[in-house]
Amino acid sequence: MTLLSLQDLRVTIATPEGPATLLDGVSFDLAAGEQLGIVGESGCGKSMTALAVMGLLPAAARAEGHVIFEGKNLLALDEDALCQIRGRRIAMVFQEPMTALNPVKTIGDQVAEGLRWHMGLGRGEAETRAVKLLDRVGLPQPRFAPGLYPHQLSGGQRQRVVIAIALACDPAVLIADEPTTALDVTSQAEILDLLADVTAEARMALMLITHDLAVVWQNTASMLVMYAGCVVERGTTAAVFERMAHPYTRGLLAASPHALDRALPAGRRLATIPGRVPDPQHRPQGCVFAGRCSRAAPDCLPGPPAERALEDGHRVACLHPHGAELPA
């Protein structure tokens, strides 16, 4: 059952140097209980996609297309209607737990806030639920009393509070935007486990946004690879990693120092992707990756490549993908 559906989402923003295209026709469906990974580098549009779903695009941005959630187009809703959905039906976990929390309010109050606002609970009831939620995210009583302030917690513990806030109203979709990037490696694994557990428990859909392919590999069932505002490859996580059809996906994995299981021999270097991401003001007419692609051919330049189906629902927006030859 499709819960959230993005259809040809385009986001442009006016800059002094002309309009910049931040998202260029992004489409995907998210089903209840699905764990979808969105992977890409900075500027690829992965965070912009999350903001568009939350209705939190910058004021200067213009969005076209459809973001359908529970039968309503979120792009057409007014702020009041969005407030009913935001935090209650679609919740978000941010990258930086310290700035996502209010430093002068106790963690108990911050978790209870959504319950009182969205669910209309009384003070006492909201507090009881907040304590339960803190317990659920691994902050048990009495060590983690609801009267604590964010600065009294470690980074990983703060991110648990942020997750408790997101879970408070039992949302249908949880968006986690680089939830572990600001954390130490050892807390990262725990937070990812926690996200997987709580979403599976409630059949919540999880949208996990990250720059780290390994995080996607370990934590999601399906994935999108984004580059310069476009989805370039998608499918089940297993299928995408099996074939790595798009040259960008391959380049990203090869460039990661984690990809090698031993040190480079003397004189050898890490694989890199030459060049840089095109400016959102000056996007190429054809394939957005062609300028950096070793497989680019003249037919990549006239227009953007259409997405084509590979096996098992695996799709790639590339005319010359890696792997087995395309079926005729």
Added chain:
Amino acid sequence: MTAGETGPMLLRVEGLTLDYPLPRERLLAPAPRFRALNAVNLHLAKGESLAVVGESGSGKSSLARTVLALERPTAGRVEMMGQDVFALPPAGLRALRRHAQMVFQDPYGSLDPRRKIGWTIAEPLDALESGVSAAERKARIAEVLDSVGLKPRDAERFPHEFSGGQRQRIAIARALITHPDLIVADEPVSALDVSVQAQVLNLFMDLRERLGLSYLFISHDLAVVRHVADRVAVMRHGEVVEEGGVESVFNAPRHPYTQALLAAVPRVGMPRRRNAGS
């Protein structure tokens, strides 16, 4: 290259301890202290590279700053090229600074936004070497810009005109201009995108091969340092818990903390979590 004691010693850190005062809790009681470094011992031979790995709060950045005499330790010695850094008069310390430069984590914060790249790159030269003619200065700027893959005319541009990866190259160029023996790099690639990270790491490897540099390479990520260091020291709570050749620490970590650190890094190909794919 695990021996380390073979070449002449470039850097020797002995019993280095650093306390930071915390805010007073009571007016008349002495201020409590936080021990950022606790009796750290390290050594680095000329041409050798040492990685210091640890999580936030492990003291690795404090170590980098103390080695460069930006912080004064509570106890212990830092010896660079046989000289006790904290016993030197200011002039002697300045003379030593030519041999040790630094690259920072945040490529957006480490360049003065109001200065042109050429000015920024030449700052160590202007401060530490006297009698450099204008022509030589210009040639040195062009030389280091070329070393890091930028063009001499980039010296006339401002930081905001460059991408994150290019800015980090500029920061490296600044560190190279006095022809140092040691570069202390504090998380130099962790703020960069994966594909750019690889480019900058490759640059570190190139420069080391070409110029015979030594690195004190600070990182939270063991996989990153694997390719640029000979030895690795793992730090936790201000102490070195394990030290050894980079491959032996990777393949046979002895300390439980190192084992936990290695196990926590997500890797493609490792077993996937129970929920995924169900």
Added chain:
Amino acid sequence: MSSETQTSALREYWQRGRGQANLMIGLAVTLTLVAVALVSLVWTPYTVSAIDIPGKLQPPSADHWLGTDQFGRDVLSRIMAGAVNSIAVSLVAVGIGAGIGVPLGALAAARRGLVEEVVMRFNDFTFAFPALLSAVMITALFGPGAINAIIAIGIFNIPVFARLTRAAALSLWKRDFVLAARVAGRGRTRITIDHILPNIASLLIVQMTIQFALAILAEAGLSYLGLGTQPPNPSWGKMLNEAQTLMFIAPQLAVFPGLAIMVTVLGLNLLGDGLRDLLDPRLRRLR
């Protein structure tokens, strides 16, 4: 810095500044004020202190656009000449404040420790007295007069600039590019000159326009109390003072200098707001 990039930076500021109403109105008012003051140095409709008792307390007319005061002096001429006074007083007062306050604040931020404590406690001490009251005290001690008024107002600008400079400099001292300069072997003074001050210059310029407006008000206040500019020299505050007793006979005598003060202060505040927007680096180019 080559002159070429400087002119292109100026051109960029002009391009962006042109569209800002605050900035343009503020700039227009300020420039008008300066122009009026300059003109009054060489020409005023009537001699500023020429007394003409038969022609006293005239309402505005074609001869005297803003009327005459109780001694028959031309109000327009006195307001024009008073502008010189206001500008001179605030310029010197803000100069004293910034000239002493900025180095003190920069020193406190660079040295920390005992130096910082001493500087900041000195500031608190100055701040602890209400500004106008202390100005009254100073002029009472050293006698009324324009010079003493300037000094009194100037002293009260010192802590404003010292605090602002210290706070802004402290956050800069934590930045990596300052650390990089220390690794490069730069001393604290040199870092302050090369890196700290250029990066807080825009902040200081904005504060100066605001202090400038406050100084004009303070001078008017002191002169109104009879502690500032002494007769027969014209001053807006003094004019208000003299008009007070004639409020019901010739209200225009209070209205015009009052308007002059109001428009000037408003203009300077608009200019400050506009400059703040213009110089904010976050608003400079999107990249």
